Amino acid sequence: MKTILIYLIGIAQVLCFSSTNAQPSEANYDESKVPAYTLPDVLVLENGEHVVSENQWINFRRTEILHLFENDVYGKTPDKKVEFTFTTTKTVTNFMGGKATLKEVDLQLQTAVDVPIIHLLVIVPNDITGPAPAFVGLNFDGNQTIDASTEITLAKIWDMETRKSYIASEEIRGDAKTRWPLEQIIDRGYAVITAYYGDIDPDFYDGFKNGIHPAFDDQRNESSWASIGAWAWGLSRMLDYAGTDPAIDQEKVAVIGHSRLGKTALWAGAQDQRFAMVISNCSGCGGAALSRREYGETIQRITTVFPHWFCGKLASYGTKINELPIDQHELIALIAPRPVYIASAEDDQWADPRGEFLSAVAASPVYELLGTDGFPAKDMPEVNQPVIGQIGYHIRTGKHDITTYDWEQYLDFADRYMKSTE
Numbered sequence: 266m267k268t269i270l271i272y273l274i275g276i277a278q279v280l281c282f283s284s285t286n287a288q289p290s291e292a293n294y295d296e297s298k299v300p301a302y303t304l305p306d307v308l309v310l311e312n313g314e315h316v317v318s319e320n321q322w323i324n325f326r327r328t329e330i331l332h333l334f335e336n337d338v339y340g341k342t343p344d345k346k347v348e349f350t351f352t353t354t355k356t357v358t359n360f361m362g363g364k365a366t367l368k369e370v371d372l373q374l375q376t377a378v379d380v381p382i383i384h385l386l387v388i389v390p391n392d393i394t395g396p397a398p399a400f401v402g403l404n405f406d407g408n409q410t411i412d413a414s415t416e417i418t419l420a421k422i423w424d425m426e427t428r429k430s431y432i433a434s435e436e437i438r439g440d441a442k443t444r445w446p447l448e449q450i451i452d453r454g455y456a457v458i459t460a461y462y463g464d465i466d467p468d469f470y471d472g473f474k475n476g477i478h479p480a481f482d483d484q485r486n487e488s489s490w491a492s493i494g495a496w497a498w499g500l501s502r503m504l505d506y507a508g509t510d511p512a513i514d515q516e517k518v519a520v521i522g523h524s525r526l527g528k529t530a531l532w533a534g535a536q537d538q539r540f541a542m543v544i545s546n547c548s549g550c551g552g553a554a555l556s557r558r559e560y561g562e563t564i565q566r567i568t569t570v571f572p573h574w575f576c577g578k579l580a581s582y583g584t585k586i587n588e589l590p591i592d593q594h595e596l597i598a599l600i601a602p603r604p605v606y607i608a609s610a611e612d613d614q615w616a617d618p619r620g621e622f623l624s625a626v627a628a629s630p631v632y633e634l635l636g637t638d639g640f641p642a643k644d645m646p647e648v649n650q651p652v653i654g655q656i657g658y659h660i661r662t663g664k665h666d667i668t669t670y671d672w673e674q675y676l677d678f679a680d681r682y683m684k685s686t687e
């Protein structure tokens with residue numbers, strides 16, 4: 266419910282933004298009004314040289330693109346290492362009628378600075394032999410929303426308006442259960458690791474004081490990491506956790522996210538090559554959608570309404586998007602050759618489904634250079650007709666959400682690439 270509310274507030278904010286700003290006057294939903302643009306060539310180095318070998322991609326062009334995303338879009342994840350510990354606080358071996366084991370694990374940074382504990386919820390199928398492949402993803406309103414079970418500890422969540430945190434009420438147990446079809450995931454042999462994104466950094470502009478940033482930031486600049494960067498850092502720590510749990514196969518972990526958390530999943534997967542698979546659900550602007558298309562949400566709008574998501578520098582490209590030295594197809598390319606799935610929804614024009622599809626098309630040459638089939642489509646598929654290659658894509662009927670239909674495709678995609686063939 267709350268996520269829908271945040272989304273509606275976002276839409277309301279854009280209307281407000283439109284009426285008080287001369288440019289853009291309103292969001293564009295007309296294909297014929299998409300400005301002419303030329304995408305930066307993902308396979309041309311900044312010195313103009315063409316990338317024709319895997320070595321050139323891996324050692325030169327990939328590094329260049331990663332630096333550009335750090336510098337101009339998401340900010341740089343600090344090199345500073347802060348030690349952390351995992352402490353299991355609860356284990357329930359007969360969760361879901363005995364199908365799964367539930368664990369709650371505290372992730373605590375070892376720092377003198379006061380930073381929050383990140384509460385991981387881990388659910389592993391009981392009925393499998395060997396360590397389970399897993400989906401790692403953040404949730405919007407606390408771990409208790411993914412399932413109605415009273416075994417799950419109520420989270421301390423942030424109120425966006427008062428900017429204070431409070432213990433979630435019993436009433437929101439299971440609120441996001443359609444977004445986390447646990448029965449289906451566990452029955453297919455996958456584990457789930459999730460955490461509340463607000464444990465890592467609250468989703469409002471607070472000068473980066475209330476999340477994990479203070480443990481890392483000595484001083485900040487226009488390319489410093491922001492909220493998406495911190496959330497992505499958290500996803501990597503959840504992957505670290507997978508490596509400590511013998512019930513999970515750390516080499517078969519897909520990172521998944523919806524909407525702003527889809528942007529986050531892409532950035533996490535781009536930076537941390539240990540993720541075996543990346544899934545972006547309705548990630549839109551600043552996620553899978555091409556920024557230069559200016560269809561639906563734009564960089565100008567997103568950096569105005571959500572100034573804390575990206576590094577400060579991104580806002581400077583709001584009125585001159587063609588000067589941004591990269592575009593989002595290059596974020597997808599950073600994931601290559603690992604499988605990536607991009608999903609859009611027909612009624613989610615705000616997220617620019619076509620722009621998400623075109624990112625997949627434009628990232629394909631890198632996947633092909635690295636010896637995979639890349640993305641096997643040039644034309645947008647019909648609704649509910651997934652296109653599957655090393656890059657997968659679908660546009661489903663319906664609205665901005667993550668649904669059982671989406672999960673069915675992700676589970677099939679994961680079976681295809683992450684299940685061992687023995």
Ligand code: GTR
Binds near residue numbers: 548
């Ligand atoms: C919207 C925002 C989108 C998307 C969405 C969400 O308000 O404009 O970029 O991230 O929120 O995360 O639900």
